[in-house]
Amino acid sequence: MQRETRISYGPVPRSLGDQNIAEIAWQMAGDRFLLRAAGDHYFFYSRDEGITVERGDGAVLEEEELWLNGSVYAAIASMNGLLPIHASAVAHRSTVVAFTGVPGSGKSTLAAALANFGLPMFCDDTLVLDLSNPDEIVCHPGHKRLKLSPDAAELTGAEVQERVSPAIDKHYAHPAADVGDRPLPLGSLIFLEEPIAGAERMLRLDDNHYTAHLFAAAQQFSRGEQFELRARLARAISMARFIRPIDRSVFAGGVSLLAEYISGQPWAR
C-alpha cells in the first residue's frame, strides 16, 4: 500500500470511460481510478504508478488529505485485493480490535480514548484487511492521525493539530499514546450501537407479550390513546441497550459492567 499510495502532482485524465467525470464522483476502470472533488480537484490512481493529484483553481486544499485517506485509499486497497472497512481500531498485544458504526457513533473517539489504557491506535476510519492468508485475516496499519471533534479531543487527551477542513468541525489529532505500525491479525470487530432515542424510544415499547394484550383488552384504548400512553412512557423512562454476553466465561464481566452503569446513572443517585 505504501508504494501504491505515493503521490505526485500534475494533469490527470477527465474520464476513464465515455463521459467526463462529474463533480463529487468517481470512476474505476481496470487498474485505474479517478475521483473528482469540488473545485476541479482530481485524484487519479494507476496501479504501479501511484496517485496523481491535479488541483484546480477552486480546489479546497485543506480537504485533500481527507480524500486521499478516505475514498482514494479505500479504492486503491480494493483494487489491490484488500478489503477496506469503515472502522477505527486499536492494537492489543498482537491483535487488532476494530470499532465500526455509523458516522457519529464514536469510532475515533473510542480509539483515541483507549490509548490512555495502553492500547495503541491502529487506524482511524478506514481499516484495510488482507485476506490473502486463508488461515488469518491480517490488518494493515492505517493513517496515524485521528479526526476528532473539539469535545472528543478534550475528552481523550489527544494532541490537537490543524482543522480537518473549513466545512468540518473536526481537527486532526494524535492519540495520547503510541500508534501501532505493523500488520496484525484481526481479533475482534465491535459494532458501536446508537443510544435509543427519538422515535425508537416509542417503537421499543411496542410489546407483543401477553401482558400488553391483557392491558389493551382491559383498557380498550383508541389508537390515539395508545399513542399518547407510549409517548408519555417514552419521554419519562430512561432507556439503554445492553447485549448480555451469553458465554459463561464472561458472564461476571457483563454483570459487573451493568452494575457499574446502573450506579453511575443520575436516577440511581
Add this chain to the structure above:
Amino acid sequence: MGALTKLKDRYSETEIDGEIIIMRLDNGELLSLTDTGAAIWRLIDGVRDRGQLVAALNRQFDISSQDVGPQVDDFLTALKQAGLVASV
C-alpha cells in the same frame, strides 16, 4: 396556495429528543421528522403560506429559497396526501 394548516383531528404527535413523531389516526402509520422536516412541521401554523414558510426556513437555516423550494413542495405534497395538512 393559501395558509397551510394542520388537520389536528387526523393525527397524534409527540416530540422526543428533538424528533417529531406523528401517528395517522386512520391507519396507525408513524411519521418521524427530524432537522428540516421537523422545522417545516413546526412552521405550519395556520397562518403562513408556502412562500412565507420557505422564507422562514431560509432564515432559520441560512439557505436560499431556490435551494429549498422544490424540497419543501415535495414534503408538503406528502403531508397533504397523508391527510395531515391542508391549504386554506
